[in-house]
Amino acid sequence: xxxxxxxxxxxxxxxxxxxxxxxxxxxxxxxxxxxxxxxxxxxxxxxxxxxxxxxxxxxxxxxxxxxxxxxxxxxxxxxxxxxxxxxxxxxxxxxxxxxxxxxxxxxxxxxxxxxxxxxxxxxxxxxxxxxxxxxxxxxxxxxxxxxxxxxxxxxxxxxxxxxxxxxxxxxxxxxxxxxxxxxxxxxxxxxxxxxxxxxxxxxxxxxxxxxxxxxxxxxxxxxxxxxxxxxxxxxxxxxxxxxxxxxxxxxxxxxxxxxxxxxxxxxxxxxxxxxxxxxxxxxxxxxxxxxxxxxxxxxxxxxxxxxxxxxxxxxxxxxxxxxxxxxxxxxxxxxxxxxxxxxxxxxxxxxxxxxxxxxxxxxxxxxxxxxxxxxxxxxxxxxxxxxxxxxxxxxxxxxxxxxxxxxxxxxxxxxxxxxxxxxxxxxxxxxxxxxxxxxxxxxxxxxxxxxxxxxxxxxxxxxxxxxxxxxxxxxxxxxxxxxxxxxxxxxxxxxxxxxxxxxxxxxxxxxxxxxxxxxxxxxxxxxxxxxxxxxxxxxxxxxxxxxxxxxxxxxxxxxxxxxxxxxxxxxxxxxxxxxxxxxxxxxxxxxxxxxxxxxxxxxxxxxxxxxxxxxxxxxxxxxxxxxxxxxxxxxxxxxxxxxxxxxxxxxxxxxxxxxxxxxxxxxxxxxxxxxxxxxxxxxxxxxxxxxxxxxx
Ligand code: SF4
Numbered sequence: 001x002x003x004x005x006x007x008x009x010x011x012x013x014x015x016x017x018x019x020x021x022x023x024x025x026x027x028x029x030x031x032x033x034x035x036x037x038x039x040x041x042x043x044x045x046x047x048x049x050x051x052x053x054x055x056x057x058x059x060x061x062x063x064x065x066x067x068x069x070x071x072x073x074x075x076x077x078x079x080x081x082x083x084x085x086x087x088x089x090x091x092x093x094x095x096x097x098x099x100x101x102x103x104x105x106x107x108x109x110x111x112x113x114x115x116x117x118x119x120x121x122x123x124x125x126x127x128x129x130x131x132x133x134x135x136x137x138x139x140x141x142x143x144x145x146x147x148x149x150x151x152x153x154x155x156x157x158x159x160x161x162x163x164x165x166x167x168x169x170x171x172x173x174x175x176x177x178x179x180x181x182x183x184x185x186x187x188x189x190x191x192x193x194x195x196x197x198x199x200x201x202x203x204x205x206x207x208x209x210x211x212x213x214x215x216x217x218x219x220x221x222x223x224x225x226x227x228x229x230x231x232x233x234x235x236x237x238x239x240x241x242x243x244x245x246x247x248x249x250x251x252x253x254x255x256x257x258x259x260x261x262x263x264x265x266x267x268x269x270x271x272x273x274x275x276x277x278x279x280x281x282x283x284x285x286x287x288x289x290x291x292x293x294x295x296x297x298x299x300x301x302x303x304x305x306x307x308x309x310x311x312x313x314x315x316x317x318x319x320x321x322x323x324x325x326x327x328x329x330x331x332x333x334x335x336x337x338x339x340x341x342x343x344x345x346x347x348x349x350x351x352x353x354x355x356x357x358x359x360x361x362x363x364x365x366x367x368x369x370x371x372x373x374x375x376x377x378x379x380x381x382x383x384x385x386x387x388x389x390x391x392x393x394x395x396x397x398x399x400x401x402x403x404x405x406x407x408x409x410x411x412x413x414x415x416x417x418x419x420x421x422x423x424x425x426x427x428x429x430x431x432x433x434x435x436x437x438x439x440x441x442x443x444x445x446x447x448x449x450x451x452x453x454x455x456x457x458x459x460x461x462x463x464x465x466x467x468x469x470x471x472x473x474x475x476x477x478x479x480x481x482x483x484x485x486x487x488x489x490x491x492x493x494x495x496x497x498x499x500x501x502x503x504x505x506x507x508x509x510x511x512x513x514x515x516x517x518x519x520x521x522x523x524x525x526x527x528x529x530x531x532x533x534x535x536x537x538x539x540x541x542x543x544x545x546x547x548x549x550x551x552x553x554x555x556x557x558x559x560x561x562x563x564x565x566x567x568x569x570x571x572x573x574x575x576x577x578x579x580x581x582x583x584x585x586x587x588x589x590x591x592x593x594x595x596x597x598x599x600x601x602x603x604x605x606x607x608x609x610x611x612x613x614x615x616x617x618x619x620x621x622x623x624x625x626x627x628x629x630x631x632x633x634x635x636x637x638x639x640x641x642x643x644x645x646x647x648x649x650x651x652x653x654x655x656x657x658x659x660x661x662x663x664x665x666x667x668x669x670x671x672x673x674x675x676x677x678x679x680x681x682x683x684x685x686x687x688x689x690x691x692x693x694x695x696x
């Protein structure tokens with residue numbers, strides 16, 4: 001075929017689709033394709049909030065699709081674990097997996113198999129469809145997906161039954177915006193222009209975050225609180241509202257339960273006491289409370305940063321309860337924004353159909369312990385998909401030790417060769433969202449959008465639905481029967497939606513949620529609790545939390561490890577997705593005053609350490625960090641530090657007070673300079689903090 005014929009055959013086209021990755025914005029995309037290859041990825045106006053632009057992460061997603069790390073065909077381990085693979089056919093790879101699953105079921109029992117997935121794509125067809133049917137029917141252990149959003153989600157469910165929240169366009173109607181534990185400049189970028197527009201129209205902005213983020217710089221008040229103390233700051237505001245009779249008593253009487261119990265728990269948190277614990281000026285905290293009491297409409301953006309510590313569940317409860325106590329609902333631009341993922345009342349259960357068996361439930365934050373310590377039965381097979389646990393789970397060294405077990409059979413089904421895939425026995429290549437159908441459900445807005453394939457699958461990559469359906473057939477299960485391809489799964493999902501919603505989604509590719517995607521709380525939407533009221537003191541959680549509701553657990557810092565290490569999201573990755581594209585070693589961010597105490601300068605190589613492990617990387621002095629708090633990026637891959645350990649190597653597998661979430665921001669560390677020198681052909685690494693000497 002001549003070049004001209006080739007051009008004619010493929011042409012150049014622009015395809016509408018959506019970004020289903022783990023980000024609140026679910027941007028509508030315009031992908032330009034030439035000769036069957038992606039040329040550009042940009043935002044479209046189809047979903048108005050996208051407004052024609054997207055983040056730099058997804059603009060470069062083509063580098064993942066065609067990059068060196070892309071998995072093009074199945075692989076089977078050859079030699080020692082981690083040393084390499086040989087190419088295999090799909091038939092051989094799936095046959096090997098099926099044979100091992102059957103063998104485990106017939107010898108130890110299927111609970112020795114642990115499926116492991118989370119957030120690699122938030123598309124409705126990539127998780128909790130045929131995969132869930134298969135694992136349930138086979139009787140494997142179950143996974144509690146708790147690494148993110150579980151404390152906030154549990155609090156939101158208990159208080160409001162996950163009532164849909166204020167969406168971005170309505171921020172323009174607010175006179176006060178409180179951004180608490182969120183950094184929309186890194187994740188959820190489309191909120192920023194709406195906040196700016198509100199500010200230009202006279203709205204005040206309060207940002208609550210240990211770092212001086214871009215948004216914090218433009219705020220009227222920035223509360224740079226100590227990580228893990230959000231709960232006491234919120235309780236001090238509650239106390240102020242109750243003590244000064246600034247609550248909306250009529251609203252509390254008509255629409256809530258439990259205000260007296262909340263008032264009682266908040267009573268001990270004077271501004272002075274809360275400010276001392278949170279490391280703030282009491283006057284600043286009082287100023288925030290006054291602003292919140294006085295200014296309406298006020299919208300509170302509750303992020304996920306505040307849940308990543310031992311007090312995360314109580315923090316989410318106390319923060320989300322504020323609009324109810326202060327009477328901020330019932331007006332456009334007033335109320336709160338949390339996750340809108342429940343706006344559609346879509347339950348994966350109706351898709352899955354197969355009831356969940358009462359098999360062992362494993363908290364994913366304890367993966368390392370599960371692989372090394374769990375018995376009756378021990379985990380013999382780990383099946384990872386949509387996830388890179390080496391990069392994302394707490395207690396990284398324990399996870400690595402578990403994955404190194406020679407008697408563990410690990411399957412990784414992913415788009416690229418991740419740190420976890422390198423340690424697998426069988427690796428399967430998955431399609432990206434640009435190569436198969438999916439449905440994206442927004443959790444920052446409230447729309448559903450259709451993701452269309454814009455190119456043919458790269459190499460031999462296959463969609464999740466198809467692979468799990470074929471595996472199910474080999475296991476003689478009926479999982480995936482009638483929905484064994486992404487197209488069939490899409491039709492199956494569409495048939496479960498209300499007829500009009502389904503038609504609109506299939507015809508136009510987008511359908512808005514309640515009140516045309518812009519609900520006013522307590523006007524268009526109401527709590528979805530059993531009696532429709534806000535439950536300010538959800539009793540069932542009182543027993544779940546070791547110390548009760550609205551309580552504070554003290555900072556875990558010690559004399560040896562005095563610095564709080566946080567690992568916030570950045571502009572480079574979505575969780576750990578796209579981590580393979582980082583070309584530079586990550587830097588530790590540290591306040592200059594903390595650096596002076598340790599004789600550190602920007603560019604010094606440091607060792608960040610505690611009893612669980614250590615990370616080596618350069619340090620950057622950054623006055624935007626809070627004193628006593630240091631930061632490493634979230635979702636780093638092992639190649640992004642000098643010793644192959646990331647922030648998660650310093651995070652314990654302790655759990656949050658409510659929900660069993662991860663406590664990433666409870667890592668307490670010390671930092672010391674590493675002196676490096678070349679000696680003949682060897683590199684010497686000398687640690688300044690003690691006399692340890694390491695040759696590598
Ligand atoms: S990651 Fe977020 S901002 Fe970026 S394209 Fe996807 S939805 Fe939009």
